[in-house]
Amino acid sequence: MLTRLKAKSEGKLAKQICRVVLDHFENQYSKELGDAWNTVRDILISPSCWQYAILLNRFNYSFELEKDLHLKGYHTLFQGSLPYYPKSMRCYLSRTPDRMPSERHQIGNLKKYYLLNAASLLPVLALELRDGEKVLDLCAAPGGKSIALLQCAYPGYLHCNEHDSLRLRWLRQTLESFIPQPLVNVIKVSELDGREMGDAQPEMFDKVLVDAPCSNDRSWLFSSDSQKATWRISQRRNLPILQLELLSMESILEDTMVTGARDPKAHEFIAHLLRTLSFIHTEMEKLESSI
Template sequence: MLTRLKAKSEGKLAKQLCRVVLDQFDKQYSKELGDSWSTVRDVLTSPSLWQYAVLFNRFNYPFELEKALHLRGYHPVLQGASPDYPQSMKCYLSRTAERMPSEGHQPGSLKKYYLLNAASLLPALALEPRDGETVLDLCAAPGGKSVALLQCAYPGYLLCNEYDRLRGRWLRQTLESFIPQPLINVIKVSELDGREMGDAQPASFDKVLVDAPCSNDRSWLFSSDSQKAACRIHQRQNLPVLQVQLLRSAIKALRPGGLLVYSTCTLSKAENQDVISEILTSDSSIVPVDISGIARTFSRDFTFAPTEQKCSLLVIPEKGKAWGPMYVAKLKKGLSARKRQGELCEPC
């Protein structure tokens, strides 16, 4: 396995920056991030600096690979973290831009690991999945966060929804590659428009993850077609509308007392903090959940930018910690008045 490790991916060096997108990002993020944008810009525009974490598959654990990574200086992202975090999730990362080769899909065979941006683990950890719970991953493709959720706990039922049919196939293949057949039986993949999920399955889930469609900063910066890139930038202003609609649907699908996590892979304030503020000011059933402790716990491996919201955090990339962008916000659906009254009346 050691011989398969690569110091750098040659393919990353071949990427071409899209000037249309970069100009837009310079204009917007220099205002929103201030001096931090210069550092973030250097990483986002230099794929040779990008890092890839190795998430182990608990259902086909790679013991030999674990030893090899230790020898190469990798360390687990949850090393030294609170005992509240799941011991079953094992993800290793390095300070360098070294990248493991991806494993190919083989029907009937489980992969040993999943390569990902380590910040993608934070939405799953923030959701705090527990054994036996009913969980919804509303915008699930390509499936990395669904896989991460399953490394944390055994759900009673997990619905992985993806509206786009092609991405849905990718999602199914990912699940087949990482999840054993007995557990597949409690997982369902659907292709419903996420904005309709709340009406289709009202108050059905203990936990809901909304990893929303967003202006993916990393991929947009390397758009190969400048005309399409210009169109994306023009349409960007409509994304918060969709994101709010998805969140409203997710809230309907959430049981009273349930938890919801919203995440994106963009730095955009309009798609992050502003979306959450809109929900909090317009829906009295939703309350913010303080996750500032996550930033303190993982400050060794991630760099966080201030969001002015205790219920949210923003991971920004820097050299040696080239993780993110990743925005994560945590919300809770309040109990109904009848339920609260019942709890107050129960004897001690």
């Protein structure tokens, strides 16, 4: 089964590198990473070397697929090494470079697996989601972390928010492809500015997942639109400010960290750190406007 799926994806691995983006990376990362940049660069420009974890969908479980993964030498991730790892979550990674294609979206049919970066599961597991809890996925598209959350537990309420309209469609399609109809009733999808969620959504969440927008270097390196890629590069400097604003939301500081943090001292430290960063950012803006 894996051999058949892999054959279909061979033609998709050849991608055209956007020279504008690569030149920018060469200039920036060669200074920041030094000699290590050469190794990073080799992997970055070689999609066939990228490793994706395979997250099985418990709502359409395939014994045949899991058996094939074992036969191909795939191994389970994190199990036994983390304090929280639900038995309902099944995630595999190959010990050697291997690539499976994404399944096609078919209305009415649930997909059997989701491809994602294995590291992206760590914040999901860190939430230690329990049945019945109310959770907010603040920047949810394309939906991988929301899907992962639902592999861990049955939340009482899952709010998936995405401010970008195009990515919102992607999010809706992902949820439709993985979640059975009965569970859809506890899921809400919105298109709100995450920085205003505290005012727009005053309800209390037990836990909040913030996958703040990032530079997404790997995707833009293979952009077919060099003009748009150039604009994207110019916007990179604004990302830290946006990330800070999302993390500094009053609703997250007062609601989520209190209910989600296991150690009150740790919560207080993080809350103090975010308030300090927010204060520094405000003072920097004042200084820049006075120059």
